[in-house]
Amino acid sequence: MSVVVTGATGHLGRLVVQNLLANGVAPAEVIATGRRVEALADLAERGVQVRRADFTEPASLLAAFAGADDVLLVSSSEVGRRVEQHESALEAIRAVGARRVVYTSAPRADSTALVLAPEHKATEELIHASGLAFTILRNNWYTENYLGDLAQARATGEIVSSVGAGRVASAPRSDYAAAAAVVLAGSGHDGAVYELSGDVAWDFDELAAAFATVTGRPVVHRRVTPEERLEGLLAAGLDEGTAGFVVALEGNTRDGDLAGTSGELRQLLGRPTVGLVDALTAAV
Numbered sequence: 001m002s003v004v005v006t007g008a009t010g011h012l013g014r015l016v017v018q019n020l021l022a023n024g025v026a027p028a029e030v031i032a033t034g035r036r037v038e039a040l041a042d043l044a045e046r047g048v049q050v051r052r053a054d055f056t057e058p059a060s061l062l063a064a065f066a067g068a069d070d071v072l073l074v075s076s077s078e079v080g081r082r083v084e085q086h087e088s089a090l091e092a093i094r095a096v097g098a099r100r101v102v103y104t105s106a107p108r109a110d111s112t113a114l115v116l117a118p119e120h121k122a123t124e125e126l127i128h129a130s131g132l133a134f135t136i137l138r139n140n141w142y143t144e145n146y147l148g149d150l151a152q153a154r155a156t157g158e159i160v161s162s163v164g165a166g167r168v169a170s171a172p173r174s175d176y177a178a179a180a181a182v183v184l185a186g187s188g189h190d191g192a193v194y195e196l197s198g199d200v201a202w203d204f205d206e207l208a209a210a211f212a213t214v215t216g217r218p219v220v221h222r223r224v225t226p227e228e229r230l231e232g233l234l235a236a237g238l239d240e241g242t243a244g245f246v247v248a249l250e251g252n253t254r255d256g257d258l259a260g261t262s263g264e265l266r267q268l269l270g271r272p273t274v275g276l277v278d279a280l281t282a283a284v
């Protein structure tokens with residue numbers, strides 16, 4: 001087995017590499033890639049193969065993926081450019097003769113109204129058309145996405161949102177990474193499309209309560225309308241595009257697009273997912 005991890009210089013990819021090693025995969029069989037390879041020096045010292053890969057440089061992808069059996073394609077962080085970047089990666093994966101691609105997607109990417117889903121949907125379509133064996137990991141939200149709200153709660157005693165009673169079935173990155181390692185090193189996952197989420201879908205009142213537990217001070221969830229939320233974000237200095245994006249995502253949350261709990265993450269892990277308070281405590 002020889003497994004490539006893209007985005008290994010980022011949070012999720014690094015955790016996947018660490019999980020593969022912890023599960024007994026030989027370091028020499030793991031190829032950790034990214035642009036900032038200097039961030040991977042510690043893994044290289046452990047015997048992991050470290051190779052530079054830039055989704056915008058096809059030659060770098062061919063060199064980085066050479067010899068791979070499986071490739072974990074961690075979705076790029078360059079929103080708006082992801083489809084072309086993922087397409088380049090898929091072309092390289094095919095060109096080097098790898099057997100399978102494992103891709104980190106978004107919840108119900110093919111049918112959801114989630115504003116971030118179209119690039120994931122398009123990538124999934126490219127994967128289906130590629131002829132490669134595949135496994136799709138439709139990761140729900142990371143609990144770590146709310147660390148900014150936690151900082152706000154610590155400073156002001158409140159979190160402000162237009163999500164209403166919307167729920168989020170988040171899990172920490174470490175859970176998604178552990179599941180990805182199980183899929184990469186295991187068998188029987190070809191053709192699977194996993195909807196991965198935390199076991200519990202929490203609402204923002206519960207998020208405020210979790211923040212109170214973590215910070216040791218009272219925290220309330222102040223519900224505002226989408227219009228009030230947009231006004232507040234603009235007044236706080238966000239540009240129109242970013243503020244509109246935040247409000248749109250909160251609309252998705254309000255509509256339940258992040259609330260699905262299939263139990264598939266728990267099944268892959270063979271244990272419950274890490275809950276909100278424990279994940280936040282670990283993150284701070």
Ligand SMILES: NC(=O)c1ccc[n+]([C@@H]2O[C@H](COP(=O)([O-])OP(=O)(O)OC[C@H]3O[C@@H](n4cnc5c(N)ncnc54)[C@H](OP(=O)(O)O)[C@@H]3O)[C@@H](O)[C@H]2O)c1
Nearest residue numbers: 007009010011012034035036054055075076077140141142
């Ligand atoms: N489910 C969620 O809640 C959620 C939240 C945020 C993001 N995401 C998605 O999940 C992915 C992983 O999350 P994360 O927290 O690990 O993100 P992250 O820490 O920002 O890591 C992003 C990775 O993408 C790599 N990358 C970006 N542009 C690249 C390019 N042109 N060529 C090669 N590599 C490139 C970066 O490499 P370098 O650093 O070496 O440039 C980095 O390793 C993100 O990229 C994003 O698509 C999901």
